[in-house]
Amino acid sequence: MNLRRLLIVIVPYAWLVGLFLIPFLIILKISLSDTAIAIPPYTPTLDLSAGWAGIKEFFSELDLENYYFLWTDSLYWKSFVSSITIATISTFLTLLVGFPIAYAMARAPSAWRPTLMMLVILPFWTSFLIRVYSWMGILSTNGFLNNFLMWTGLIDSPFHILNTPTAVYIGIVYTYLPFMILPIYSTLEKMDISLLEAAEDLGCTSRSAFWLVTVPLARYGIIAGCFLVFIPVNGEFVIPSLLGGSRINMIGKVLWDEFFNNRDWPVASAVAIILLLILVVPIVLFQRVQQKQEEATV
Amino acid sequence: MNRPLSWFNITSLTLGFTFLYLPMVILIIYSFNASKLVTVWAGFSTKWYVRLLHDEQFLDAAWVTLKVAVCSSTLATILGTMAAYALVRMRRFPGRTLFSGMVYAPLVMPDVIIGLSLLLLFIAIGLDRGVFTIVLAHTTFAMCYVAIVVSSRLTSFDESLEEAALDLGCTPFDAFKSVTLPIIAPAVISGWLLSFTLSLDDLVIASFVTGPSSTTLPIKIFSSIRLGVNPEINALSTIMIGLVTVGVLVASLVSRNTIAKREREELEANLAPVTEPAMASVTEGVVRDEEIEDARASGARG
Incomplete structure (x- = not known):
């Protein structure tokens, strides 16, 4: 391997080790440290000048105290449970809303499809923050939705939607919808329509042909879409803080508050490590599904 | 394969895209609202x-x-x-x-x-x-x-x-x-x-x-x-939103033109493979x- 090829590997490698791997090890280390009123607000700090004895002492002072604290304080495990619950329910809701759209796009005349694709992708390029914000004006007590419903006479007094779980679900479904639509659409688009005709010739009703032919063929798209929504929603911070009010505690928000408001770095780091441990399982599953799908298309 | 869309499909497309775009349209309309109360319409204004x-x-x-x-x-x-x-x-x-x-x-x-x-x-x-x-x-x-x-x-x-x-x-x-x-x-x-x-x-x-x-x-x-x-x-x-929309539209037009140009080149290449210098x-x-x-x-x- 000559010098130039070596450089091509080394530069990005070193960058990722320095700015991804090492920071991650720092989180791990701080999560095992004790909180202290000092700058930085944790002990011990690694003192390499003390030699081997210093390193030994450093390791002997690390413990699982912060994790034990997370386990005993119900605030934390409740917010882990609520993150996972919200992520599961909203993934299901996004599938429910996204599948019919992806299905109709795949059945639309082929001349429309590039335009429809662009219409789905366009919101994805617009700021996430702005898309969440747009719902604040719609859902607030004197907002657009309530004004509209009162004007039509359907309700007499305004609903409280903003700062409830409903608002969080609406926000998640809205912002993550393209992630669900695109993978499902790409599997449905490749599907051979004559398979459906064959199923109907063989006596299937169109409803059972849908469940027996279309859905199984789209399964990789459905699974990929679900993971693409479920994994990031667990760490979501913006949606629960803007639409959920103070009663919704998702783990990303707890981490944020722990760090910025309580200045408890060790606990914030422990929260981050546990969030990562929770996400490792779906992430690994997702990569296996992706591999299977690639093998299937080759 | 271009069968007409069923009513179900037309409805899901209409509702789906309304859901995706209505919030942004409302946001844009109310940015021209004269009132500080963002949800009450008080006439057109560009003061914001x-x-x-x-x-x-x-x-x-x-x-x-x-x-x-x-x-x-x-x-x-x-x-x-x-x-x-x-x-x-x-x-x-x-x-x-x-x-x-x-x-x-x-x-x-x-x-x-x-x-x-x-x-x-x-x-x-x-x-x-x-x-x-x-x-x-x-x-x-x-x-x-x-x-x-x-x-x-x-x-x-x-x-x-x-x-x-x-x-x-x-x-x-x-x-x-x-x-x-x-x-x-x-x-x-x-x-x-x-x-x-x-x-x-x-x-x-x-x-x-x-x-x-x-x-x-x-x-x-x-x-x-x-x-x-x-x-x-x-x-x-x-x-x-305006900047992004213009950007995406321009990008997609440019890429469509590039594809069209390539197809033209392909046609020429197929017609005249011998005369290619x-x-x-x-x-x-x-x-x-x-x-x-x-x-x-x-x-x-x-």
Whole structure:
């Protein structure tokens, strides 16, 4: 391997080790440290000048105290449970809303499809923050939705939607919808329509042909879409803080508050490590599904 | 295969796209509202735009955001392209598994964890926080997106083209410049655009790694909408939505034109294969063939 090829590997490698791997090890280390009123607000700090004895002492002072604290304080495990619950329910809701759209796009005349694709992708390029914000004006007590419903006479007094779980679900479904639509659409688009005709010739009703032919063929798209929504929603911070009010505690928000408001770095780091441990399982599953799908298309 | 759409499909498309676009349309309409109460219509006015353009804090934040986005997306594109090249073209080097793991991991890592870990690093090494640290942070996660986009393009093209160029006496750098780069250019450009948008959009990571003096636009927006709807932010959102829409439309028109041009070239190439000047450099001819393959593929896809 000559010098130039070596450089091509080394530069990005070193960058990722320095700015991804090492920071991650720092989180791990701080999560095992004790909180202290000092700058930085944790002990011990690694003192390499003390030699081997210093390193030994450093390791002997690390413990699982912060994790034990997370386990005993119900605030934390409740917010882990609520993150996972919200992520599961909203993934299901996004599938429910996204599948019919992806299905109709795949059945639309082929001349429309590039335009429809662009219409789905366009919101994805617009700021996430702005898309969440747009719902604040719609859902607030004197907002657009309530004004509209009162004007039509359907309700007499305004609903409280903003700062409830409903608002969080609406926000998640809205912002993550393209992630669900695109993978499902790409599997449905490749599907051979004559398979459906064959199923109907063989006596299937169109409803059972849908469940027996279309859905199984789209399964990789459905699974990929679900993971693409479920994994990031667990760490979501913006949606629960803007639409959920103070009663919704998702783990990303707890981490944020722990760090910025309580200045408890060790606990914030422990929260981050546990969030990562929770996400490792779906992430690994997702990569296996992706591999299977690639093998299937080759 | 162009069967007419069923009523069910038409309904889902209509409802679906209404759901996707109505909130933004409402936001845009109310940005022209004269009333400070954002939900009560009090006549047309552009005063929020005027006020926004005289708001020093917003203009400063916009400038910081733009600087960060340009620097980090350029750095990320260079590093990401190198990473993609290493992953696709070098099948064996020590620590390759760790390397590919580090390229894929930031794509699924929650923002809060990336932000927290980088902040702890910057504090540990005593780096002053500000524009520079945001650029470092954005480059790190954006280069992974670039690496994915570029590596999929690199996998799909024939390595023997590079070898041919080398056999014909190109230096490795020349081969990269005149064979590889033109072929992966579309992926490199879309990687840059993607990094640029990711950087413009990022609130969480920037909030962790920024210092007191440098506020980016998302941080500024977040702090002003935390307490409720704000008409100046509606105006700002409208401007941002407008810019993105124009950008995406132009990009899609340009790429459609490029495809059309390639198809025309393909037609000409098929009509007159014999009259093709025999003196044309071999590399160029090979590249053209590859592009035609590509146009065929994208034509089939579109």
